[in-house]
Amino acid sequence: MAIPISYNLRNLMVRKTTTIMTALGIALSVAILVASLALVNGLRTVFRNTANPLQLLVLRKGGDSELGSIVSTEAFATLRSQAGITLGRRGEPLASPELVNVVNLPSVDNPKGMNVTVRGLTTTGIEMRKVRLIAGRWFQPGQREIVVGKAVAKRYPSARIGRQIQFGKGDWEIVGVMHGGESAMDSEIWGDLNQVSGDYNRQASPSSVLLQATDAPTLDALQHSIEDDRRLGARAITEQDYYQNQTSSGAPLEFLGIFVAVIMAIGGGFAAINTMYAAVALRAKEIGTLRTLGFSETSILASFLIESMLLSVLAGILGCLLALPLNWVTTGVGNFASFSEIAFQFHTGTAVMFAGLTFAIVLGALGGFLPARSAARKEILSALRDE
Amino acid sequence: MFSYLPLVLRNAVRNRRRTALTVASVAVSLCLLGVLLALYRSLFYGGDTTPGQAMRLVVHHKIALTQDLPVAYEEKIAQIPGVRAVTRLRWFGGTYKDARDTRNQFAQFAIEPQTLFDVYPEFRITASEKQAFLSQKTACVASRALAEKLSWKLGERITLVGMPITLELTLAGIFDDPGVSSVLYFNWAYLRDSLPVGDDHRDMVQQFYVEANNKDVVSDVARQIDEAFADSPYPTKSEPEQAFFLSFVSFLGNLKLFLAAICGAVTFTILLISANMLSMSVRERTREVGILKTLGFSSGEILEMVVGEASLIAVAGGLLGCVLASGLCAAIAAAMKNAPGFVSAIKGLSLSPLAAALTLIIALLIGLASSVVPGLSAARTSILDALRYNG
Numbered sequence: 001m002a003i004p005i006s007y008n009l010r011n012l013m014v015r016k017t018t019t020i021m022t023a024l025g026i027a028l029s030v031a032i033l034v035a036s037l038a039l040v041n042g043l044r045t046v047f048r049n050t051a052n053p054l055q056l057l058v059l060r061k062g063g064d065s066e067l068g069s070i071v072s073t074e075a076f077a078t079l080r081s082q083a084g085i086t087l088g089r090r091g092e093p094l095a096s097p098e099l100v101n102v103v104n105l106p107s108v109d110n111p112k113g114m115n116v117t118v119r120g121l122t123t124t125g126i127e128m129r130k131v132r133l134i135a136g137r138w139f140q141p142g143q144r145e146i147v148v149g150k151a152v153a154k155r156y157p158s159a160r161i162g163r164q165i166q167f168g169k170g171d172w173e174i175v176g177v178m179h180g181g182e183s184a185m186d187s188e189i190w191g192d193l194n195q196v197s198g199d200y201n202r203q204a205s206p207s208s209v210l211l212q213a214t215d216a217p218t219l220d221a222l223q224h225s226i227e228d229d230r231r232l233g234a235r236a237i238t239e240q241d242y243y244q245n246q247t248s249s250g251a252p253l254e255f256l257g258i259f260v261a262v263i264m265a266i267g268g269g270f271a272a273i274n275t276m277y278a279a280v281a282l283r284a285k286e287i288g289t290l291r292t293l294g295f296s297e298t299s300i301l302a303s304f305l306i307e308s309m310l311l312s313v314l315a316g317i318l319g320c321l322l323a324l325p326l327n328w329v330t331t332g333v334g335n336f337a338s339f340s341e342i343a344f345q346f347h348t349g350t351a352v353m354f355a356g357l358t359f360a361i362v363l364g365a366l367g368g369f370l371p372a373r374s375a376a377r378k379e380i381l382s383a384l385r386d387e
Numbered sequence: 388m389f390s391y392l393p394l395v396l397r398n399a400v401r402n403r404r405r406t407a408l409t410v411a412s413v414a415v416s417l418c419l420l421g422v423l424l425a426l427y428r429s430l431f432y433g434g435d436t437t438p439g440q441a442m443r444l445v446v447h448h449k450i451a452l453t454q455d456l457p458v459a460y461e462e463k464i465a466q467i468p469g470v471r472a473v474t475r476l477r478w479f480g481g482t483y484k485d486a487r488d489t490r491n492q493f494a495q496f497a498i499e500p501q502t503l504f505d506v507y508p509e510f511r512i513t514a515s516e517k518q519a520f521l522s523q524k525t526a527c528v529a530s531r532a533l534a535e536k537l538s539w540k541l542g543e544r545i546t547l548v549g550m551p552i553t554l555e556l557t558l559a560g561i562f563d564d565p566g567v568s569s570v571l572y573f574n575w576a577y578l579r580d581s582l583p584v585g586d587d588h589r590d591m592v593q594q595f596y597v598e599a600n601n602k603d604v605v606s607d608v609a610r611q612i613d614e615a616f617a618d619s620p621y622p623t624k625s626e627p628e629q630a631f632f633l634s635f636v637s638f639l640g641n642l643k644l645f646l647a648a649i650c651g652a653v654t655f656t657i658l659l660i661s662a663n664m665l666s667m668s669v670r671e672r673t674r675e676v677g678i679l680k681t682l683g684f685s686s687g688e689i690l691e692m693v694v695g696e697a698s699l700i701a702v703a704g705g706l707l708g709c710v711l712a713s714g715l716c717a718a719i720a721a722a723m724k725n726a727p728g729f730v731s732a733i734k735g736l737s738l739s740p741l742a743a744a745l746t747l748i749i750a751l752l753i754g755l756a757s758s759v760v761p762g763l764s765a766a767r768t769s770i771l772d773a774l775r776y777n778g
Contacts, residue, residue, distance in 0.1 A: 021663040028652045062482030062548055067453065070551065104451045109644075110637045115451065167450050169620070200454075201587040252639045260649050263419045264656060270412035271660040274405055278667050334638025339453070341638075 003290065003299050008307035011279065012314075022275040023315040026360060029264035030319025034348055034356040035326055036257020042347040043250040043333065047243035049183040054086075054219055055128065055239040058209040058226060063235055064245075065337040066100040066208045075232050079209050082225065084218035088127050096125035097206035099197050102340045103167035103189065105156045109332060115340040116152055116159070117188045118167060120196025120206075128212055131185050136161050136176030141192050147176040149186035151343035155332060159189070168199025184243065187332070187343045210239070249335040249342065265359070268315075269367045276308050276371035287375055288383030301376035308368020309361055316360030320353045391688070395695040402668065406700060409664040413704025413753075414711060416657045417746055420650060421712030422719070424742040427646050429733055430636050439509040441602050442471075444609055445631040446595040449622040455591035456621050458575075461499075464595055467611050469604035472505035474498050475575055475592040481547025481554060493533050493569035495547060497578040497592075500526075506598045509565055516541070516560030524580075526559035527573035532724075534561045536569060545571070552581045597625070654749060657704075662757035665697050669761040676765050677773025686766035693765055697758035698751060705750025712746065713738040 012019045058079055063069040071079075080095040088094045099120035104113040119125075126138070135153075139145035148159050164171040172191060180186055197203050213219035219238065226236040280287070287300060326346035335342045399406055446464065448454035464473045477497040484491045500521050504510055512520075512528065520526045529539060539545070543558040556573050564570075575592070582589045599608045609625035616623045626634075636642065669676075676689060720736040738746075 018663055018667065021659050025656050025659045025663070028656045032649060032652060062486050063480075064486065068480040072551075102451045102453050109641050112634060112637070114637065168454075250640075253642070253645065256645070260419060260423070260653075263415060264653060267412045267416035267419070267660065268656065270408045270415065271663065274408045274412070274664055274667075277404065277408075331641055333640035334635075336638070 001295060001299060003295055003303040005306060005310075008303060008310055011283070011307060012310060015279070015282075018275055018278070019311060019314070022272055023311055023318055025271050026265070026268040026312060026315035026363060027318035027322060029261050029268050030316050030356045030360050031322040032257055032264060033261035033359055034320055034323040034352055035346065036254050036261065037352040037355055038323065038326055038346040038348040039257070039331075039333075039344075040247065040250045040254045041349055041352055042344040043342070044247050045347055046182055046184055046186075046342065046344045047247055049181045050185060051239040051243045052128070052130075052212070053238075053240055054213050054216070056211045056213060056219060056223055056226075056236050057239050057242050058211065058232075059207075059235045059237065061233045061235050065339075066098070067102070067337075067339050069100075069207045070205045071097070071207070071209050071234060073204055075234060076206065076209055078229075078232060079211065079226065079234075082211070082222060084213050084222050086212040086214050088124060092124065094124060094128050094212035096121055096128055096210040097193065098125055098208050098210060099193060099200065099202055100207040100338070101167075101196070101200055102338075103165065105158055105165065107332070107341070108155050108157070114156075114332070115334075116156065117338050117340040118146075118196065119188050119190050120193040121190060122193050125193075125210065126190075128210060129180060129185060131178050131180035131183075133176050134179045136174075138176055139190070139192055142195065143192065144170065144172050144195055145175045146172045146189050146191040147178050148174055148189050150177055150179040151186040151330065151332075152189060153177045154330070155341075155343060165189075168196065170199075182345060184338075184342055187341060246335055246337045246342075249333055249337070253333065261359075265363055269363050272308065272311065272364065272367035273371060275311070276304065276368050277374070279307070280304065280371045280375040283375075284378065284383045287378050288380050291378075291380045291383070297376040301372045304372030304375045305365065305368045308372065309364040312360045312364025312367070313357070315364070316357040319360060320348070320356050323348055323356070391692050391695065395692055395699060398668075398672075398692070399696050399699055405664065405668065409661065409700055410704045410707060412660050413657055413701060413750070414707035416653055416660070417705050417708030417750055418711035418715060420653050420657075420749065421709055421738050421742055421746040422715050423646055423650050423653070424745060425712070425716050425736055425738050426719075426733070427643075427650075428739060428742060429736050430642065431633065438602075439507060439598070440628055442599045442605060443506065443628040444597040444599060444605060444612075444625050445628055446597060446612055446623050446625045447593060447631075449613075449624045452593065454621075455588065455593055456595070456623065458590050458592050460616065460621075460623070461592075461595060463615060464597060464612055467608060467615065469600050469608045469611075470597055471600050472502050472598045474502035474506045474596050476594040476596055477575060477578060477592045479547065479549060479554070479573075479578065481549035483545065483547055490536060493536075493571060495571050495573070497575040498572050499576075500572075500574055503572060506596045507564075508598070510562045511564075512560050512562040516562075519559040523557065523559060524574055524577045525554075525556055527556040527571055528560040528562055529558060529571045530564050530569065531561055532564075533569040533571060534558070551583075552578075554578065554581065596628075654753070657750075657753050658757055661697065661701055661753055662760065664700075665693065665758055666761040666764075668696075669693060669765045673765075673768060673773050673776040676768055677770050677776070680768075680770045680773065690762045690766040693762035694755060694758045697762075698754035701750045701754030701757070702747065705747045708750070709738060709743045709746055712743075 058071060059069040076097050080093055085093040085095055101118045102115040103118050105116055107114040139147055152159050158165055161174050161177055164173050213222050223236045226232060226234055327348055330343055330345050332341040332343045448456055458475055461473055461475050479495040479497055481495055520528050539558055541558055545556040547554045579589055599605050605627055612625045613623055716736045716738050720734055723733045
């Protein structure tokens with residue numbers, strides 16, 4: 001027969017201070033784990049929102065980032081005339097030649113300067129993305145004007161609307177702020193393709209070409225025909241794959257966070273073992289009584305194990321609560337593929353919270369096992385005689 | 388308080404299991420704190436630098452690393468007082484074999500072979516291999532780490548497929564380098580001549596590496612270089628190599644804040660653990676406290692004993708933690724052997740005496756802080772209550 005859980009709950013309540021202190025010790029390691037997972041989760045969200053499942057990014061052969069890539073004008077002409085490309089509002093194929101570079105600007109986190117992606121594109125490129133203006137207007141073709149992403153405007157004091165920033169061959173005026181959901185576009189600066197190319201002496205060759213296919217099978221066919229065409233010397237990668245690979249930019253922080261959480265959990269675990277041994281010692285007489293009443297060794301073992309796990313569930317919940325305010329925090333991490341900063345928000349989604357809770361419960365079960373076994377193995381008589 | 392040391396010791400080891408668990412718990416957490424302090428130091432203060440690195444500067448475009456500088460700057464920089472040697476550098480993003488295998492990814496730099504070894508005096512290479520590198524235009528040299536990773540032998544043919552050109556290189560030498568790991572250097576002249584005439588990138592480079600005459604003139608040299616080009620179409624930014632690498636560390640995210648927050652959380656956790664354990668054992672001893680008081684011990688003396696016990700346990704945990712931390716630091720340093728150059732400081736990660744001392748001081752402070760509440764409550768217990776206590 002099992003001992004009711006309410007018995008364990010009442011025991012935890014009686015020793016309030018010890019319970020809370022032990023739980024808080026474990027809660028902090030859970031909070032750090034949840035924070036690291038939430039960081040990667042947030043980064044993943046940004047990249048997922050950036051990619052359009054029907055779009056294909058064409059880079060140079062062997063290239064894995066837009067920054068170090070060149071696609072020739074002839075190749076662009078060939079790409080543009082491929083079959084299966086969606087037609088845009090004005091009836092032209094949705095194929096966007098783009099030039100990518102970076103500019104170093106002082107940011108809120110890094111006053112010494114951080115790289116921001118500069119993208120030169122045409123109106124077709126804008127049409128292909130789910131992005132809208134939230135302030136000002138779009139840049140005019142032929143003008144030294146730029147539009148900055150929402151995160152750039154927020155995190156870089158020099159990149160506010162109405163100001164000028166310097167890159168390429170001179171000053172550029174910021175005429176608008178754009179927002180593309182929680183996406184990488186929020187961390188970019190956009191300008192007119194011809195103007196930007198001119199500044200980087202790259203009139204003849206964009207960095208990449210973005211294509212939109214009419215449907216998924218066409219996308220596949222298009223990808224294969226581009227990869228197989230040796231004259232193009234190009235690599236075609238779906239936008240989804242391209243951005244998914246970039247989630248690894250959060251890997252160092254994630255690794256550090258998990259490493260810290262595990263070591264802290266070992267420390268917290270020892271403390272939990274201590275607390276449970278104390279609980280067993282304190283209730284020796286009760287254990288004897290329970291055994292006399294007919295509860296088996298297994299019931300006692302299960303009861304103490306459950307108590308330890310209840311303690312750790314409390315710790316898990318506390319840890320998740322501690323990490324919750326992070327959802328309102330925006331931070332940035334360097335993206336090695338684009339050699340620039342990508343801003344994102346922490347996301348403590350259900351999966352992340354669940355991982356934190358599981359972590360705590362496993363810890364509770366491991367920490368509670370030895371004390372619970374020692375409780376179960378107590379001799380009835382000596383337990384009752386214990387003062 | 389030392390007159391009670393035997394009693395404090397006996398109390399501390401009375402419940403051996405609890406003391407051992409508490410020491411272990413405090414030790415693990417303090418070990419983490421020690422490692423984080425060591426990590427913080429090596430990332431943001433660069434750990435220990437080689438004398439060669441301390442005298443080295445990086446010159447790049449003021450606006451972005453990706454913007455080019457004219458190669459002609461090299462001569463002007465060489466004439467600036469305090470400059471011992473200067474070499475140009477152009478990044479080459481070529482693909483070696485199957486780029487999807489990350490082992491095949493490494494840094495490729497076009498440099499000037501004559502000056503490379505002047506700017507990097509810590510590179511070790513045999514005279515004959517160096518001569519081979521200088522005499523052959525298509526020759527290249529690789530760091531020992533890279534050559535071993537890809538099992539390259541001298542004379543190895545290395546094809547780097549880039550845009551718009553492909554380079555066919557021959558491995559002329561392998562050099563030993565205490566810092567950076569996977570890197571390949573080849574002759575800039577070969578890259579230049581391979582680019583089509585009229586290509587805008589032909590006479591451009593991205594960085595200059597400058598070795599100054601001594602450590603004290605580094606910042607002055609940096610200022611003079613930047614002043615010389617301030618009004619040109621290609622303004623420069625010069626910084627010590629360490630500061631330059633540090634700007635890449637900021638790429639990993641707001642690590643400073645992250646590390647500081649974790650250190651805070653760890654310290655708070657140890658405080659909780661230690662205070663909790665202490666109040667448990669003090670509560671168990673309530674009756675003993677009553678007896679001690681009956682025997683004439685003052686409240687102050689009882690407080691001293693509790694504080695002493697806590698400090699003893701915390702410092703024991705701190706010492707054990709430092710031992711664990713230096714082991715863990717060595718393990719991390721070994722695991723990071725192939726890390727990119729800008730975090731090269733981590734490869735020498737170790738618990739410095741300062742970090743160890745700081746860890747121990749934190750341990751002692753935690754011992755003191757955690758014993759205040761349980762100690763005071765023990766000291767304040769009235770004799771009658773204590774003797775009547777049934778715990």
